[in-house]
Amino acid sequence: MAAAVVGATVAIAAPAQATVEPQARDLSRAKAPVQAAPAATSARTAPALAGAWAAGTRAYLVITTPGDTTAVRNAVASNGGTVFASYDAIGVVVAHSTSASFAATMRGVSGVQQVGATRTSDVPADAYNPALPANPSQSATTLTESNRWDMTQIKADQAWAVTTGSAAVKVGVLDTGVDDQHQDIAPNFNAADSVSCAYGKADTRAGAWRDVGSHGTHVAGTIAAAKNGKGVICVAPGVKISSVRIAEPTSSLFFAENTVCGFMWAGDHGFKVTNNSYYTDPWQFNCPDNIDQAAIIEGVRRAQAYAESKGSLQVAAAGNSNYDLANKTTDSESPNDSTPTTRTITNACIDIPTELPGVVTVSAQANGGAKASYSNFGNGVIDVTAPGGDGATGVYSTLPGGKYGSMSGTSMASPHVTGVAALIASANPTYTPADIRGALGTQATDKACPSDSRCTGTATKNGFFGEGQVDALKAVSGTTQPPTGRYFENLTDVAVVDNATVESPIAVSGVTGNAPATLKVGVDIKHTYRGDLVLSLVAPDGTVYLLEDFANSDSADDVVKTYTVNASSEVANGTWKLRVQDVASQDTGRIDAWNLTF
Secondary structure, three states: OOOOOOOEEEEOOOOOOEEEOOOOOOOOOOOOOOOOOOOOOOOOOOOOOOOOOOOOOEEEEEEEOOOOOHHHHHHHHHOOEEEEEEEHHHOEEEEEEOOOOHHHHHHOOOOEEEEEEOOOOOOOHHHHOOOOOOOOOOOOOOOOOOOOHHHHHOOHHHHOOOOOOOOOOEEEEEEOOOOOOOOOOHHHEOHHHOEEOHHHOOEOOOOOOOOOOOHHHHHHHHHHOOOOOOOOOOOOOOOEEEEEEOOOOOOOOOEHHHHHHHHHHHHHOOOOEEEEOOOOEOOOOEOOOOHHHHHHHHHHHHHHHHHHHOOOEEEEEOOOOOOEOOOOOEEEEEOOOOOOEEEEOOOOOEOOOOOOOOOEEEEEEOOOOOEOOOOOEOOOOOOEEEEOOEOOEOEEEEEOOOEEEEEOOHHHHHHHHHHHHHHHHHHOOOOOHHHHHHHHHHHOEOOOOOOOOOOOEOOOOEOOOEOOEOOHHHHHHOOOOOOOOOEEEEOOOEEEOOOEEEEEEEEEOOOOOEOOOOEEEEEEEEEOOHHHEEEEEEOOOOOEEEEEEOOOOOOOOOEEEEEEEOOOOOEOOEEEEEEEEEOOOOOOEEEEEEEEEO
């Protein structure tokens, strides 16, 4: 995976700063120089070995039905592989094998739905006896907190006067690791819920979560550096932060099994929000028509959905290639763990986790609010925007060893949004991930497109800024209330094709009696000409309620609105469907998400 840091400066004990050369490449979200990782002892133990390492060992995701994976795990062992980790709740097994025919053989096993190689290089021997990252010596600082440009731009400095966030809110940093000893991070660090997920298996030894670079520590400081009068102050200095290291040492790559482990950990350990400033290596974009990449998409998608089902919202950086994610054509950077080649791609190929359903995708702004020159964009892909720095002005935050420095990238924008999401969760403890996601957009400050033909959309939602710049003050001021009834949501994309009718289901259970007379139907449809569309709600008994038949002349993009339906004659429990008819040619789209509030 390539470097996302556009520029960097470092400060230790005094305001004087020394310039550090920027990383060579910036197509990923997050890469930083790798620190040495000597072995060390700990009271907690390393993961149990899956078997003896051998040259040529490759890693695979084996996908099956969620539940008991015993039969598939036995099949792995019977067909030349070993089970390195397994996640029964989502039906994902991480397998290792030196056999070139392993994947093809496993695809023929009963109960196996998909199998995909997660890398084009060998699994390192370190996976079988992982060394602990270095614990850097700490430098004290004489720097004092100040209201930096990025914090004032999103009104974080005003939000602190209301609240700094709740210690009951846990935030996970899925990254290169975090220096938990840093003077500005230690007061808010949650070691009990920190871990290494490098190689795809949880390593709970003390210190396994530490930084194998510097990127994760910088991200952590933007989210939750303490309000202690020294160094820096972050967006949400009252919340707790945990490190989930998913980057591997030496390569500093984030493979699919690592991401799966990270999301499962987030769901099982009560993280309200996670920050994801990376893409899942080795593919910048994963394409569903590639048998290996399809399994990667499905495995990570299931893990993300699991985390969300447990109450965790994922926030992700959009990337630093100045690339239109809504109009993909080529990928020349993949695979980045061996020899990249140029390939033709389409919008069916996705950046993960950034483009997975339910993930909040963040673009980067320069000082003053313009789109950062490097930031990826895309109408219908970008959700919100935040400061990421550009040129000589970067985002100033923590670095390992008690140091501080500036970096620029969407990696730096995403943690600002994560911090605001943590403030929303602090002010509204009952909010679901969908509530927080909705509040981020509703509270954001609208930003219209500049005079740039690449930016399409409206003043309230467009390809450069999504729904606008996040607002920390609104996050703690209680200006947006979530739905008060039982809430159900479907985040699975459904393609809307020309002259066809499609449906997306939601299974409702646990609601007593009939639906209300004010049933709320929230719709998020991406479409390039909504005049083609007719929207209906289908009740469990088949009754059809027309939501809207758009005028044929309505040439606007997308449908993002909430309808109120008198469904009081319908039994609430059962399968409800959103029906979308496309009655014309040329323009297509997708059901991105929809929800019901009873």
